[in-house]
Amino acid sequence: QPPRALATGKEKVNQDTIYIPLTVLLKSRSPCVLKYDFTILMGRTNPMATDFCHFKQSFSLCWSSVVDVLEALEKLLRDFAVPLAKVSGERLVELSHVWENGWLKAPPVTGFLSVLENWEEVLGLVLRPGQRFKGEGGIEAAAIHIQCFWRRYLARTAYLRHCQRKWAVGTIAVSWLMHTQMRHVGKALQARRFRQLENFRSRAQHLAANWKHIQSSKRTIIHIPSLGYSQSRRMNLRRYDILQNIQISRLCDIRGRSFPYNLTAIYIHYCSLYVKKQPLEDTLRTLSCSTNPFPRLFFQTHNMCLSTLLKYSPRTLKRIKHLIQGKQAYIVGGVAHVDDLAVADDLGVPILAPEPAIAQLYSTKSGGRRIFTEAEVDLPPGQGDIYTLNQLHGTLARLMTQNIHVQRWLFKMDSEHGGRGTAYCDTCHLSCYNWALQECHRCGPELQNTEWIQESVLLRYLDEVPEWLARYAQPAKTSCYPNWTCFLKTFLRQGGVVEAYPPSESVTCLTVDLLLEPGGEVTMLSCGDQLQGSCQLEAIGSTVPQTSVQQETLKSICMRVGQACLQRLIVGYVSVDLTTFLNRKTMEQKVWAIDLDLTYSDQLAMTQMLLMMTGGTLNCRTGCLEVPMPIQEKSQKQPPVVNRYAVIGSHLFHSNLSMLYHNVFFMVCKAHGIGFNMKRKQGTVFALYDGSDRCTVGMITVSEDLRGALVTFARNLSVIHQEISPSKMQGETNFKELIKNIEDVLQMTVKNKVCEYGNPGIKSMLIKHSDS
Template structure:
């Protein structure tokens, strides 16, 4: 099925009409405990295919929005969840059993699952659009006047699906996606007066990239490294490091501008790429398609990568949801691996303040729903010699991300609240909650584990989330285990240390259970034997 031409005034008006309905319904939607609503979840990673292929098991990332099933704790709410391939029943059962205060069978009756039965790399939303009979079944299952749609990220595909189904889309208009790119982010930081690394505007060729890098080097002659970023890269997979130390003989003052540009060009094939098996040939071929920027690399002995998450409601209000310290890896330390919640108390209130400034700028541009701002924090002495953290904003994401599902899981499991005054999250009993989360607990020894095997281990070793203490671990990406040896988890505690201890225990148990000599747990129940 071809995408709709939303440049036509008729289709554009229809989308805006749907979005206006979303604004009108917002107060009722937020009061889901007593309202009848259908939530259509389309967890499509509608991102550049060639960049997405750099992430192992990305197709299973459709499972990350399964936290949305927690919405079923509202007895009148229904969830319609669509995936590329059918989800294992044991995974669905696992999430439904986490629901506080709702009978399993009642929640299961209000969950409708659809699948395209298509494991290709095509975005899920496109798969749905190409299947008119499936679309019709989805449409018939919805109470259209009481429905809205959520997604991982919003593109023209999600907008087309919204219009064809007649369901409002709780996400940013794809026309605003530029503000979530590397160059768009830098423009907003400049408009808001937010500190960010020196760098370039958008370039569309390797030649212009070399010019921009040489100009940056001339502005900062002492610069040791630069970061080259594809404009639409994500999770750090589109980043590469340019080391200037081998070019010191071409430093500003020692050579002409033309010579420095040529020297930079010569170094491009030797970039330190963050993605595995990336090459300059492939990377440079993406520049005309996606664009690129170059930024000064922030040096520092003590360095962190915090972030702030927020949302813009359909009524134009900006809300701060959380702060995190991100866990980064890769050869240059720029690949997102996981996060700690909350962000360090030394700067989390400052993160909130910057998040509000960026959010208000996005409101003026017409943005909606989730946004996040990533930073580099370097500890250095102030004018009095006292250590302090310097925050440099590096990126805005106009979508859900790796920090979205762990926080929402915590929120829905505990029914707690985020406190702007402290930057802490409190349970209903007033206890502050902490967690460590990852999408990348990955080891070769985990390959071959089925979701059922994981459930056996969770039950036998008591690794599950305990609703009575509101501590423990919630697992996701279970579909990645068998093929990729990869698992996601969120370990929740009443302190940073307790969360780390819970996480480490999970890690240790999985390592022990996957030793070649480990005793295999029996998954056959006595009832089945009888």
């Protein structure tokens, strides 16, 4: 301890005396040196306490700085109501030096607590929530804290409300600007479409008034095989690009006209990838026609219809304008779309088709039934425009009551074609069906149609039809709709038709293609019996000409349907599907009209190819394919015209065909004798649709009789399948189903011939011919 005079500063220090600072002595003292600790109770130091007095006396030289730290420490302890704090005097002095030198102007709480011996206990008390409000000035501190948080809450709430209003103002402004722009664009688009529609109607009137003159003068036909389906259906179709190119045989429309040099055909080719000229050139080489260049336009797309692509292709439109300049021209499209009007308006040519709105209205299954009803032709018992489940159950129960002998009922979607949107359900699975038959037989045919008899049957049907459909109804093509639930959901969304399947074991379907001329005439262009694949409700081919219905009956039905279409401003190419069967009661042939397509059909395109290859004419009045035969020598007495029969397959698919290039495919066919004999006007012709995929082809076989054409067709399919299908890689194909269907047709033909001639020898001869 330094001398008292040095501590008090009243006397001078002797020069022989050496002063050592207290901090140095504290650091270098031995462990036996006493500690300067004292206690603070309830945040206040007892100035009379012995330990505090000893500490104060020991550090009297730097007491001025120690007092400030001590007062701050006491205030901290009082604020947090610390009951007991043990202070280390040495650490308190060190902290005071740090504070005094300006190294730390405001030590944190942990800095103050570091001078305590029981700092862990005090720290836990200080960090306890709400402890500050228990100490000195706690009420005021709590009030200040509450006011601080409340003011911050009000300020932040006001700020967030301001930001939200600012964002809302910006959003409303942008939305209003976009709404205004969209409204202007919508009005401009609506006005443009209205102008296009008016121009379409004006050109249609001119086309109708000058149709005969146009047919006899120089003209250009622009073929646009566009499939203007809805977006959802386009996205769900497989190989959509190939489907839009199946009608490449439209090019054969230039065959054998009165003035062939006056007719030019422009065909818009659809392809998802850019390929070389091989597909069209191979097709033209197969057709054995001239190699005059045809405009072929390729696009890269994402399942967009051809008219839409052409609409957004100004260079293509400019090229077409150059080709048709100074000529009479019109467009022959596919499935109607609103963009057809835009393309026609840009080119300034009419369209040989009805308005898109009219086409969409009457190209549905329900619209077709309205046309058939107006034409007064026989159609299956049924009902269209069904959109609800209750309507479906009630309509089906009523139809089943009125047509008790129908054993299968069909459900067809309005917007689908072929077997994609068709389901069926058999009445044999209905538990009350046998009871209903017994009731009808018991009452007899006179009372069968009375109201009181049908009411009891109708009530039983209404009770059992919902469960019957849920358990036994199934889609025709499970690849499109795997079960009845998925099918029913789409059926009710699009609307559809309930229709009776012909009550017969032998049912034949046929397709007739009509041209409804703008001048008001109806012309039959093609007719053929359908060939079904795995799905019995989907046609993948046909036999031309048809042999199922008498020509007078067929012509009468077609003329009435054609006139009914013309009354509704439907012009252009129309395809009518009919079904024929034998009535069990009267043993008379019945013909029902089942479908109407307002488009250029695949059968008609393949028929054009058939007529070009044979150089013949399809006489729909007599139902004969008349082919002129070349006379090699004058001495030979050969009839100038003979009849031929053909089998057309437009949707032949085999996944293994993609492994063969077209030239290799032709070599394989040639090795097996598959080809066309131009002298005899019979053989096989292929239509190639795509040069990159190559999985889908078309095939036509021509023979002297129908049986020979069927046998040749089945043999070609069998040979091709065996050549391209190893045992371990059969591939996906519809060849087998079509071959089986042809075999059934041949067996039915044998039975019919045996019944006609009644001669076992003829039967064996026919069977032998079919086996060959």
